[in-house]
Amino acid sequence: MKIDIDRERLIGELDALGAISQAEPPVVTRVVFTEADLRGRAYVKQLCREAGLSVREDAVGNTFARWTGTNPNLEPVATGSHIDAIPNAGRFDGTVGVLGALEAIRALAASGYQPGRPVELVIFTSEEPTRFGIGCLGSRLLGGLLDPEAAGARLDRDGVSLDNARWAAGFEGPLASVRLPPGYYSAFVEMHIEQGPILERHNVPLGVVTAIAAPASLTIVIEGEGGHAGAVLMADRHDAFLAAAEIALAVEKSARSSGSNDTVGTVGVCDVFPGAVNSVPSRARIEIDVRDTDEARRDSVLQKIKLACEEVADRRAVKARVELVNADPPAHCDPRIVDTLVHACKTHGLPFERMISRAYHDSLFMSRIAPTAMLFIPCRGGVSHRPDEYASQEAIAQGTLVLAETLAQLSC
Amino acid sequence: MKIDIDRERLIGELDALGAISQAEPPVVTRVVFTEADLRGRAYVKQLCREAGLSVREDAVGNTFARWTGTNPNLEPVATGSHIDAIPNAGRFDGTVGVLGALEAIRALAASGYQPGRPVELVIFTSEEPTRFGIGCLGSRLLGGLLDPEAAGARLDRDGVSLDNARWAAGFEGPLASVRLPPGYYSAFVEMHIEQGPILERHNVPLGVVTAIAAPASLTIVIEGEGGHAGAVLMADRHDAFLAAAEIALAVEKSARSSGSNDTVGTVGVCDVFPGAVNSVPSRARIEIDVRDTDEARRDSVLQKIKLACEEVADRRAVKARVELVNADPPAHCDPRIVDTLVHACKTHGLPFERMISRAYHDSLFMSRIAPTAMLFIPCRGGVSHRPDEYASQEAIAQGTLVLAETLAQLSC
Numbered sequence: 001m002k003i004d005i006d007r008e009r010l011i012g013e014l015d016a017l018g019a020i021s022q023a024e025p026p027v028v029t030r031v032v033f034t035e036a037d038l039r040g041r042a043y044v045k046q047l048c049r050e051a052g053l054s055v056r057e058d059a060v061g062n063t064f065a066r067w068t069g070t071n072p073n074l075e076p077v078a079t080g081s082h083i084d085a086i087p088n089a090g091r092f093d094g095t096v097g098v099l100g101a102l103e104a105i106r107a108l109a110a111s112g113y114q115p116g117r118p119v120e121l122v123i124f125t126s127e128e129p130t131r132f133g134i135g136c137l138g139s140r141l142l143g144g145l146l147d148p149e150a151a152g153a154r155l156d157r158d159g160v161s162l163d164n165a166r167w168a169a170g171f172e173g174p175l176a177s178v179r180l181p182p183g184y185y186s187a188f189v190e191m192h193i194e195q196g197p198i199l200e201r202h203n204v205p206l207g208v209v210t211a212i213a214a215p216a217s218l219t220i221v222i223e224g225e226g227g228h229a230g231a232v233l234m235a236d237r238h239d240a241f242l243a244a245a246e247i248a249l250a251v252e253k254s255a256r257s258s259g260s261n262d263t264v265g266t267v268g269v270c271d272v273f274p275g276a277v278n279s280v281p282s283r284a285r286i287e288i289d290v291r292d293t294d295e296a297r298r299d300s301v302l303q304k305i306k307l308a309c310e311e312v313a314d315r316r317a318v319k320a321r322v323e324l325v326n327a328d329p330p331a332h333c334d335p336r337i338v339d340t341l342v343h344a345c346k347t348h349g350l351p352f353e354r355m356i357s358r359a360y361h362d363s364l365f366m367s368r369i370a371p372t373a374m375l376f377i378p379c380r381g382g383v384s385h386r387p388d389e390y391a392s393q394e395a396i397a398q399g400t401l402v403l404a405e406t407l408a409q410l411s412c
Numbered sequence: 413m414k415i416d417i418d419r420e421r422l423i424g425e426l427d428a429l430g431a432i433s434q435a436e437p438p439v440v441t442r443v444v445f446t447e448a449d450l451r452g453r454a455y456v457k458q459l460c461r462e463a464g465l466s467v468r469e470d471a472v473g474n475t476f477a478r479w480t481g482t483n484p485n486l487e488p489v490a491t492g493s494h495i496d497a498i499p500n501a502g503r504f505d506g507t508v509g510v511l512g513a514l515e516a517i518r519a520l521a522a523s524g525y526q527p528g529r530p531v532e533l534v535i536f537t538s539e540e541p542t543r544f545g546i547g548c549l550g551s552r553l554l555g556g557l558l559d560p561e562a563a564g565a566r567l568d569r570d571g572v573s574l575d576n577a578r579w580a581a582g583f584e585g586p587l588a589s590v591r592l593p594p595g596y597y598s599a600f601v602e603m604h605i606e607q608g609p610i611l612e613r614h615n616v617p618l619g620v621v622t623a624i625a626a627p628a629s630l631t632i633v634i635e636g637e638g639g640h641a642g643a644v645l646m647a648d649r650h651d652a653f654l655a656a657a658e659i660a661l662a663v664e665k666s667a668r669s670s671g672s673n674d675t676v677g678t679v680g681v682c683d684v685f686p687g688a689v690n691s692v693p694s695r696a697r698i699e700i701d702v703r704d705t706d707e708a709r710r711d712s713v714l715q716k717i718k719l720a721c722e723e724v725a726d727r728r729a730v731k732a733r734v735e736l737v738n739a740d741p742p743a744h745c746d747p748r749i750v751d752t753l754v755h756a757c758k759t760h761g762l763p764f765e766r767m768i769s770r771a772y773h774d775s776l777f778m779s780r781i782a783p784t785a786m787l788f789i790p791c792r793g794g795v796s797h798r799p800d801e802y803a804s805q806e807a808i809a810q811g812t813l814v815l816a817e818t819l820a821q822l823s824c
Binding site: 086087088089128129130133135194195196197213215217226227228229230231232233234235239241242244245246248249252255256261263264265266267268269270272273274275276277278279280281282287288289291358359360382383384385386 | 498499500501540541542545547606607608609625627629638639640641642643644645646647651653654656657658660661664667668673675676677678679680681682684685686687688689690691692693694699700701703770771772794795796797798
């Protein structure tokens with residue numbers, strides 16, 4: 001079987017999707033259920049239909065584009081990723097795994113290959129946590145890892161619930177209907193940019209992921225006492241932002257002193273209320289992301305952050321409310337699919353490296369209901385979540401070729 | 413002359429103005445040139461016209477309501493304050509000095525008093541720095557203390573210039589035309605809530621202000637390096653928000669170690685970019701407010717903050733750009749007007765205390781072009797810039813009576 005990847009078509013589609021943004025290109029901002037997200041979805045669905053795939057959507061907007069197999073009653077092989085993007089992001093995060101998978105399917109079809117099992121491309125809703133504070137909304141719901149009622153009630157910063165946002169976007173029905181039973185798919189394989197520097201440093205074109213690090217996130221709301229910045233004496237203050245600043249520095253210190261370079265801790269969001277230069281902040285809200293390849297070490301960092309938060313709150317006489325948004329275990333990839341990926345790399349003479357994913361992905365949650373693995377391609381400087389995120393045309397084409405070979409092996 | 417303050421009318425008008433808000437009452441948010449600000453202005457102008465005053469507005473929206481004197485060629489006596497309000501503010505800051513002055517004029521007219529000099533009520537535009545980052549826009553321009561061209565080009569957070577905002581609000585003409593020559597007014601006197609706890613603590617109903625503290629503000633923009641919160645190792649980070657957090661704590665430390673309780677330093681604004689939980693902050697912007705009754709001590713705190721900023725930027729390898737938005741000298745009140753205020757308190761048998769204003773006011777800039785003084789009334793718990801800001805009806809009525817008496821003495 002000769003698989004021909006149409007590199008130009010694929011790059012053109014990645015560029016076209018990248019131009020669908022809430023911000024001025026090349027900046028990609030495509031937050032879930034915004035107009036840009038909906039336009040991006042419409043574009044990808046149209047491409048899927050043109051490729052002859054049948055498209056369905058579930059209540060949270062997860063999109064399934066199916067290539068029917070000769071044995072449509074067998075459990076499908078699934079592939080896919082996400083197209084939503086955080087503010088000020090780039091063109092490749094997620095989209096490479098969606099449009100690359102579509103190109104893989106088209107290339108297999110063009111080669112004359114007929115799958116036995118159906119092959120299903122899944123575009124997951126809100127892999128990014130930007131809007132509703134928790135990542136992988138779609139895959140968590142698919143995997144039954146999120147209470148549907150609580151999920152629907154989650155609010156964005158403007159007080160709009162997930163339910164209201166999805167309804168406005170045209171996705172109706174109960175969120176409970178999103179869940180798929182374990183065994184629904186025979187396999188899931190996701191292609192993604194590495195979002196780290198290792199493949200580039202080692203000059204290796206492909207990474208076969210064997211495990212995904214354990215992510216966790218916290219939201220901390222600090223309630224202090226506001227007042228006039230000119231009139232409230234320093235000794236009388238209970239400044240919520242200063243407490244948040246100390247906690248942020250404690251996050252950094254806890255992550256740096258974990259004993260491993262694999263531990264990372266980030267405060268990516270800090271909202272200050274009322275947010276006027278001449279007003280002592282009465283409230284601050286920070287969002288914290290902690291990850292590690294080792295779950296126990298990650299949990300001990302979370303514990304250190306909570307203790308620091310209590311100490312700061314006591315000393316400054318402010319109230320701090322800590323919400324553990326998520327603390328997911330790591331995922332171990334399925335050895336059979338890992339072997340299939342390895343075999344596909346070898347078949348096409350492409351060097352590869354076995355590696356761990358330090359970023360989380362929808363695969364983390366798909367692994368709960370299906371044997372799962374991931375394929376990484378290098379990205380320049382390890383940069384992601386920035387407008388200068390970049391993966392070479394060659395890397396994308398090579399990854400797509402190996403993905404196509406793998407899908408063929410898994411669905412034959 | 414018997415002056416009758418119509419307390420009920422005045423309180424009713426304060427309540428009505430307080431209900432004109434961008435937020436749900438009792439929260440007052442009335443940022444300059446928003447729809448709420450324009451409705452507030454329309455309400456006050458209507459009251460002025462109903463009181464028989466002639467109303468004019470200048471190019472930045474400063475509003476002048478004049479009670480013609482028997483000798484209209486003499487320099488007028490001016491009084492007034494502001495009606496704009498920071499986010500999540502209360503009902504009395506500024507408004508007491510506007511509606512109280514109007515009530516004082518009405519009470520004097522009702523008593524049969526005829527002023528020799530015109531009496532002019534001034535409602536200053538944007539005393540609060542919320543939108544354009546600098547306080548007392550209107551009075552700074554009146555006093556010739558702000559370059560009109562630079563002022564017109566100032567941008568709000570959405571990138572709207574002051575010029576575009578004032579034009580959209582209907583205030584046209586060159587900003588250079590706002591300036592009034594020194595000597596234009598024979599006197600300026602502003603009534604205001606204290607925004608501090610002293611009058612309440614001493615159980616004294618009135619404060620005669622002899623000086624206004626020296627305010628300064630800085631904006632610091634930190635440029636670090638963004639990236640994926642899962643993938644960028646701690647040792648490779650240049651997190652802009654963590655640098656901002658350290659600088660904020662340095663502001664607190666510098667203010668607390670100045671050697672005087674009178675020094676205050678506040679970081680009331682912190683914007684983090686891109687502001688996603690899973691993204692290392694690439695940029696942060698903080699706004700800093702520093703005040704002191706002593707200008708040299710304040711300047712040494714500013715200097716300490718700048719040094720701390722440099723040290724943090726060097727250590728974290730981020731760039732920090734410090735803009736000194738304003739650094740105003742303190743104002744000393746005019747002894748003749750102070751004496752007139754003291755005399756008015758005594759005339760009406762009301763205890764008073766001479767005091768310093770730790771908050772700044774339009775009076776700080778009016779003092780550059782007119783002999784100026786201020787009258788304070790107590791506010792509960794010293795609280796201001798919060799929805800629970802409160803001044804008693806009795807305090808407001810007593811202040812208004814003394815203001816009326818003072819205006820009569822100054823304009824006869």
